[in-house]
Amino acid sequence: xxxxxxxxxxxxxxxxxxxxxxxxxxxxxxxxxxxxxxxxxxxxxxxxxxxxxxxxxxxxxxxxxxxxxxxxxxxxxxxxxxxxxxxxxxxxxxxxxxxxxxxxxxxxxxxxxxxxxxxxxxxxxxxxxxxxxxxxxxxxxxxxxxxxxxxxxxxxxxxxxxxxxxxxxxxxxxxxxxxxxxxxxxxxxxxxxxxxxxxxxxxxxxxxxxxxxxxxxxxxxxxxxxxxxxxxxxxxxxxxxxxxxxxxxxxxxxxxxxxxxxxxxxxxxxxxxxxxxxxxxxxxxxxxxxxxxxxxxxxxxxxxxxxxxxxxxxxxxxxxxxxxxxxxxxxxxxxxxxxxxxxxxxxxxxxxxxxxxxxxxxxxxxxxxxxxxxxxxxxxxxxxxxxxxxxxxxxxxxxxxxxxxxxxxxxxxxxxxxxxxxxxxxxxxxxxxxxxxxxxxxxxxxxxxxxxxxxxxxxxxxxxxxxxxxxxxxxxxxxxxxxxxxxxxxxxxxxxxxxxxxxxxxxxxxxxxxxxxxxxxxxxxxxxx
Numbered sequence: 001x002x003x004x005x006x007x008x009x010x011x012x013x014x015x016x017x018x019x020x021x022x023x024x025x026x027x028x029x030x031x032x033x034x035x036x037x038x039x040x041x042x043x044x045x046x047x048x049x050x051x052x053x054x055x056x057x058x059x060x061x062x063x064x065x066x067x068x069x070x071x072x073x074x075x076x077x078x079x080x081x082x083x084x085x086x087x088x089x090x091x092x093x094x095x096x097x098x099x100x101x102x103x104x105x106x107x108x109x110x111x112x113x114x115x116x117x118x119x120x121x122x123x124x125x126x127x128x129x130x131x132x133x134x135x136x137x138x139x140x141x142x143x144x145x146x147x148x149x150x151x152x153x154x155x156x157x158x159x160x161x162x163x164x165x166x167x168x169x170x171x172x173x174x175x176x177x178x179x180x181x182x183x184x185x186x187x188x189x190x191x192x193x194x195x196x197x198x199x200x201x202x203x204x205x206x207x208x209x210x211x212x213x214x215x216x217x218x219x220x221x222x223x224x225x226x227x228x229x230x231x232x233x234x235x236x237x238x239x240x241x242x243x244x245x246x247x248x249x250x251x252x253x254x255x256x257x258x259x260x261x262x263x264x265x266x267x268x269x270x271x272x273x274x275x276x277x278x279x280x281x282x283x284x285x286x287x288x289x290x291x292x293x294x295x296x297x298x299x300x301x302x303x304x305x306x307x308x309x310x311x312x313x314x315x316x317x318x319x320x321x322x323x324x325x326x327x328x329x330x331x332x333x334x335x336x337x338x339x340x341x342x343x344x345x346x347x348x349x350x351x352x353x354x355x356x357x358x359x360x361x362x363x364x365x366x367x368x369x370x371x372x373x374x375x376x377x378x379x380x381x382x383x384x385x386x387x388x389x390x391x392x393x394x395x396x397x398x399x400x401x402x403x404x405x406x407x408x409x410x411x412x413x414x415x416x417x418x419x420x421x422x423x424x425x426x427x428x429x430x431x432x433x434x435x436x437x438x439x440x441x442x443x444x445x446x447x448x449x450x451x452x453x454x455x456x457x458x459x460x461x462x463x464x465x466x467x468x469x470x471x472x473x474x475x476x477x478x479x480x481x482x483x484x485x486x487x488x489x490x491x492x493x494x495x496x497x498x499x500x501x502x503x504x505x506x507x508x509x510x511x512x513x514x515x516x517x518x519x520x521x522x523x524x525x526x527x528x529x
Contacts, residue, residue, distance in 0.1 A: 076179025
């Protein structure tokens with residue numbers, strides 16, 4: 001029956017002197033977060049925002065994010081996590097759909113917000129700068145570089161906005177009123193393409209997210225030492241994977257989250273890793289592959305590392321093997337989706353490292369089905385789930401909610417196999433499956449084979465129309481720097497490792513592949529030239 005508010009306020013009291021978040025050389029403690037989030041919550045209340053109102057957070061991994069997150073939750077607001085790289089169309093659609101009444105945004109997104117604000121329900125805007133919570137002169141230097149060297153702040157005009165600094169000063173003069181948040185109140189509208197591809201807000205209650213934290217603690221509880229862990233956080237906190245598994249889980253245990261604002265800058269990322277005796281790191285397959293490819297990564301100390309957690313996309317075996325060879329530590333793969341807060345299944349450090357995503361979390365029911373019929377164990381089918389972490393439905397979309405559920409089961413749209421020992425293996429997205437002359441081809445399998453070639457950095461596999469077979473396999477390949485491989489050589493490599501109908505008919509080399517905000521290759525944006 002606990003809420004996220006009671007959870008974080010307990011951490012504020014237990015770990016007051018402990019460091020909570022670090023970014024750009026600056027650390028804030030749990031006591032700092034308690035004080036500052038209380039001031040910001042009081043300011044938001046004074047602006048007329050009340051329990052259940054939606055507030056959009058538009059910022060990357062900065063100290064401002066956890067501050068704004070905890071302030072919003074303590075004020076009883078519903079958080080709408082928003083990608084700061086959204087276009088005006090994307091941002092406007094999300095603000096209108098959620099009915100957000102307030103926005104806290106980094107100034108790099110202010111010009112986009114200015115384009116759409118007039119057509120939304122937003123009444124109150126707080127703008128922050130990259131260096132606003134950093135000491136002088138560091139904060140001033142970062143703001144100068146952001147604005148005048150990198151030119152990341154286009155001109156904008158936003159009337160009636162306040163700076164974060166002014167909002168905090170205002171809130172410090174006001175009395176904060178506890179919002180009496182319950183477990184059934186809505187904590188997040190977490191937007192996702194869901195099982196149909198149309199962006200919509202998954203309604204996640206405090207109970208959903210706390211339940212998922214409890215489930216993770218049941219699996220990993222013996223691994224986490226309260227007040228000790230140092231967690232590397234390169235994925236965006238506005239993404240549900242990092243929100244739950246980094247921000248909230250380790251805040252609950254008094255851990256220190258080291259926030260990486262731009263994980264695409266791999267040299268800077270590796271330099272930051274060298275400064276810490278980190279014990280946990282989370283990421284996605286593409287990020288781990290990029291780290292392993294950097295010449296300085298293998299020279300880091302991994303003496304304190306307990307586990308690396310991979311989620312958000314399929315972990316390719318070659319990456320997992322190389323990670324263990326370099327670090328001496330296992331890479332733990334899990335599976336989840338936004339609609340499940342997000343974790344459904346995960347491995348443990350002493351579990352099987354065989355490409356499965358582990359058993360379902362405690363209290364999570366699963367069913368593997370073809371249509372409405374459960375398939376035999378070991379056979380692939382669509383994964384259906386039930387559990388306390390599963391969303392209430394999609395915000396203001398009753399038809400989509402009905403289509404996503406059958407008799408209380410959430411149909412995930414992912415193809416999975418239930419293996420011996422109750423472990424799940426995720427085969428692929430149902431919608432991404434390729435049918436070649438009636439035979440099923442799963443892109444994940446093709447990508448894993450292609451990326452095991454020493455000259456390949458990453459790949460993306462899709463279906464293309466074919467007159468003879470209906471569909472054919474196409475793969476897009478990014479070579480490793482300094483490596484060369486021909487199309488025919490790569491095709492022959494696949495012939496030796498894949499059934500004939502799975503061998504790519506079309507192979508194209510690309511400099512880059514389109515990716516999501518967490519680094520997942522966006523297959524839907526790939527097409528044969």
